[in-house]
Amino acid sequence: MKAFNTWATAVLSAAIVLTVPFLIATAAHGETTTFKSSAGQLQVKTIASGLVHPWGLAFLPDGRMLVTERPGRIRIVTPDGKLSPPLRGVPKPYVGGQAGLLDVALDRDFPSNRTLYFCYSADSGGNASVARARLNENDTALDEVKVIFTQVGPGGQANHGCRIAQGPRDGDLYVTLGDHFGPRDEAQNLRVDNGKLVRIATDGSAPPDNPFVGRRDGARPEIWSYGHRNGQGLAFNPATGDLWEIEHGPRGRDEVNIIGKGKNYGWPVIGYGIDYNGAKIHESTSKPGMEQPIKYWVPSIAPSGMAFYTGTLFPGWQGSLFTGALAGRMLVRLSLNGNTVTGEERLLQHLNERIRDVRQGPDGALWLLTDNADGRILRVSPAGK
Numbered sequence: 001m002k003a004f005n006t007w008a009t010a011v012l013s014a015a016i017v018l019t020v021p022f023l024i025a026t027a028a029h030g031e032t033t034t035f036k037s038s039a040g041q042l043q044v045k046t047i048a049s050g051l052v053h054p055w056g057l058a059f060l061p062d063g064r065m066l067v068t069e070r071p072g073r074i075r076i077v078t079p080d081g082k083l084s085p086p087l088r089g090v091p092k093p094y095v096g097g098q099a100g101l102l103d104v105a106l107d108r109d110f111p112s113n114r115t116l117y118f119c120y121s122a123d124s125g126g127n128a129s130v131a132r133a134r135l136n137e138n139d140t141a142l143d144e145v146k147v148i149f150t151q152v153g154p155g156g157q158a159n160h161g162c163r164i165a166q167g168p169r170d171g172d173l174y175v176t177l178g179d180h181f182g183p184r185d186e187a188q189n190l191r192v193d194n195g196k197l198v199r200i201a202t203d204g205s206a207p208p209d210n211p212f213v214g215r216r217d218g219a220r221p222e223i224w225s226y227g228h229r230n231g232q233g234l235a236f237n238p239a240t241g242d243l244w245e246i247e248h249g250p251r252g253r254d255e256v257n258i259i260g261k262g263k264n265y266g267w268p269v270i271g272y273g274i275d276y277n278g279a280k281i282h283e284s285t286s287k288p289g290m291e292q293p294i295k296y297w298v299p300s301i302a303p304s305g306m307a308f309y310t311g312t313l314f315p316g317w318q319g320s321l322f323t324g325a326l327a328g329r330m331l332v333r334l335s336l337n338g339n340t341v342t343g344e345e346r347l348l349q350h351l352n353e354r355i356r357d358v359r360q361g362p363d364g365a366l367w368l369l370t371d372n373a374d375g376r377i378l379r380v381s382p383a384g385k
Contacts, residue, residue, distance in 0.1 A: 029081050034383055035348055039314045041383040044348065047367075048081040051375040056103035056118070057357050057367060061111050067369070067377065068118065070100035076139055077377060079363075088141035091131065093120040097157025102128075105164040107202070108171060115202075117173060119162035122147065126155035128162050128177055132202065148204025149175070152220060153192030156180030163234035163305075165243065172207055173200050174224065174243060174259075176231025184268035184281070187227050190219035195267060197231060197245060197259060199224040211262030227265040227290065229253075233306030233323050240339075246303045246323055249273040250281060254300045255293035256321075258339060266290040272298055295341040301328030304371075305357035311364030313381055324355025326371060331355055331380070348380070 031046045053070035060066060065077045072093045073086040093101045099121035107115035114135045122129035130149040133142040159178035166173055179187050179195040187195025190212060199222065201207055206221035213221040233246030243259040253273030257265055270290050271282040286292060297303070303323040310318060321334040321341075329352050335343040348355075356371035366380040 043383045045379045048377040054369040054375040068101045068104050072101045099157050102162035103164045127151040151193040153194040154182045159230040161231040165234040178230040187267045195228045196223045197225045198222040227267045229267045232304040235306050252298035254297040256295040302326035307360045313364035322358050324358045326354045
């Protein structure tokens with residue numbers, strides 16, 4: 001049993017869940033539970049349920065949410081939990097393993113242009129594509145859908161990455177692209193997008209000041225940084241403007257990185273993990289020219305989603321970084337002092353849910369997606385608020 005590949009086991013488990021959803025206890029709409037924390041008693045309320053592997057969440061200007069479901073649906077959800085029918089016009093993704101419809105992000109000028117972006121597996125090869133679309137005036141369909149970028153390199157059903165963040169200064173799109181659980185050295189190969197973080201303009205083109213533009217060795221012009229495994233969290237730190245990324249390692253080496261232009265983050269050459277069968281992967285834990293994480297987890301927790309907290313509901317948590325955990329089944333808070341992680345608090349462990357995404361809502365609460373065949377939207381607030 002120990003020789004089983006952890007990823008394969010997870011995929012098998014997900015398949016079992018999909019075929020026998022009646023085995024999962026369904027939380028009632030409005031159900032509330034409480035948990036202890038450093039900020040006092042937390043209230044966790046089920047806002048909506050019945051979502052199939054919800055993956056990405058983005059708040060609309062009026063407080064409603066866009067939520068993606070991995071099988072290929074985007075819904076609008078009201079703050080009190082009413083689910084819209086699936087939006088029309090969403091392209092059908094390839095669904096298999098971890099592939100499907102993944103992250104969604106609003107354009108920073110959404111109130112005037114109603115533009116959004118989403119990342120998905122466009123074909124059976126499993127490569128990630130980014131599409132741009134416009135939400136129609138009736139909030140019922142996506143119009144003007146256009147694929148603006150497709151990953152170049154060997155595909156697969158695992159380790160997609162696919163988190164999107166728009167630069168607050170340049171307006172460009174930063175997208176994590178995983179190694180697809182394929183040949184690991186491709187993350188060091190600048191001729192493919194596997195294991196990279198790319199920066200593209202909103203039309204999908206590579207900005208001329210990207211670090212590898214104009215090279216004659218075949219380096220992809222869209223690459224911003226490389227040596228990544230599977231980026232599952234991406235956000236700009238509002239305190240500094242820096243881009244932060246969270247990625248999965250194998251057995252150990254889940255890590256938090258501050259991303260720099262053209263930098264190499266080491267996968268698979270350096271790291272702190274081992275292979276799923278216990279074998280050695282890395283040459284060492286450090287090497288000149290390769291970046292160190294500012295935080296890593298051994299053993300792995302499988303972090304997913306991330307949000308810097310700036311709200312007022314939890315004044316003691318302002319400036320903290322939150323991430324969900326899939327394998328760890330919890331919410332994690334990292335306290336920060338500048339670019340240093342000064343502490344870690346593990347929350348909601350008794351909830352026993354795979355947390356796929358975490359966002360700060362306009363109300364100052366934390367909003368979570370749970371990743372299973374009867375996925376939920378949860379609102380986390382101080383008790384009574």
